[in-house]
Amino acid sequence: MKISKKVKRRCILALAALLALPCLGLMQTQAAKGIDPGKECSLTVSADIGGTAAGNGDYMEDFKRMAIPVSVYRVADVDITGQQFTPVQAFSEMDFTKINGGSDSVSAADWQVLAEEAEAIRKASLPEAASSVEVRCTDDGAGVAQGVLTGLSTGLYLVVADATYSPDYTVEYHFAPYLTALPSSEYTLESTGDEEWVYDTTIGLKPDPVPQYGKLNITKILRDYNQTLGQATFVFHIVGVDRFGVTQYEEVESMTFTAAGSNTITLENIPAGLTVTVTEVYSGASYEVEGKNSDTALIWSGAAVSAGVSQEASVTFTNRYNGGNRGGYGVTNHFASDGNGGWTWENPTTPPGQ
Numbered sequence: 618m619k620i621s622k623k624v625k626r627r628c629i630l631a632l633a634a635l636l637a638l639p640c641l642g643l644m645q646t647q648a649a650k651g652i653d654p655g656k657e658c659s660l661t662v663s664a665d666i667g668g669t670a671a672g673n674g675d676y677m678e679d680f681k682r683m684a685i686p687v688s689v690y691r692v693a694d695v696d697i698t699g700q701q702f703t704p705v706q707a708f709s710e711m712d713f714t715k716i717n718g719g720s721d722s723v724s725a726a727d728w729q730v731l732a733e734e735a736e737a738i739r740k741a742s743l744p745e746a747a748s749s750v751e752v753r754c755t756d757d758g759a760g761v762a763q764g765v766l767t768g769l770s771t772g773l774y775l776v777v778a779d780a781t782y783s784p785d786y787t788v789e790y791h792f793a794p795y796l797t798a799l800p801s802s803e804y805t806l807e808s809t810g811d812e813e814w815v816y817d818t819t820i821g822l823k824p825d826p827v828p829q830y831g832k833l834n835i836t837k838i839l840r841d842y843n844q845t846l847g848q849a850t851f852v853f854h855i856v857g858v859d860r861f862g863v864t865q866y867e868e869v870e871s872m873t874f875t876a877a878g879s880n881t882i883t884l885e886n887i888p889a890g891l892t893v894t895v896t897e898v899y900s901g902a903s904y905e906v907e908g909k910n911s912d913t914a915l916i917w918s919g920a921a922v923s924a925g926v927s928q929e930a931s932v933t934f935t936n937r938y939n940g941g942n943r944g945g946y947g948v949t950n951h952f953a954s955d956g957n958g959g960w961t962w963e964n965p966t967t968p969p970g971q
Contacts, residue, residue: 651697786921829918889918903941
């Protein structure tokens, strides 16, 4: 598909928005003419980040199936030069002295501080958004997820994208709030190129993915119990693999019975999305498994469970007394990395602090 010059220019603006914060170069503008304060602007918010700032196509696959709520809040008026901002309404106490006038000393950090200040004000005062949209694919995931905000007046805007879970709830994407000016120009972002003001601007979302975790419940049913043999211990080996079959989690757990009945142990903080295989590797000296001694389950995040999408991962094993006369009690040893290439033994029989 041939890409037009206009689209190329918008892509340049989107990339600059991701890497240098929107309107960072605005203070250096030498546009040939002033902006038209009566002209409406539009802002296209795009999730087209694959292969650019993030360099991770996995984000794009998620974003093609997500709906990301985005709102903009008008923080300041802008004069016809595009270099002077005056805070408005709920944001009236903000100080734009440092960025006003086109100073070359304004940094990305300065813009980020202002964005965070504006976001704090928004959370405290809850002003009405100037406009809102959902960033999503509209063509069955074949294209780029985006949303268009129209009817915006010239000025400085706070862009806020809500934290959103991936479709399978394995990742929660967070988005830093930032400021962007309308209109803009290639010159304001590049200090070179077209000096014409752009009233229809495109910016890109920059995600901060937060992995989610879930639980695994292992239930043991002991049908009968030989009191004479004493406590009976059962040992389980748990291995979790990702969608590529790579092991990402491995643990050994045990369960001890002093009577017939049922018991459950819960393993927490397992990466969501892993497929875990639980194998009963020791069934007590005088007990045997009824049926299979291995089972698999998919780990769902706590967020998925809370949303009613699925239930916590669970496996169940049943054992019975086999008529033997050997006891089978034991403990499970845990080893933790000492950070220097070695391992530290965590003795489960030693009280904490000793």
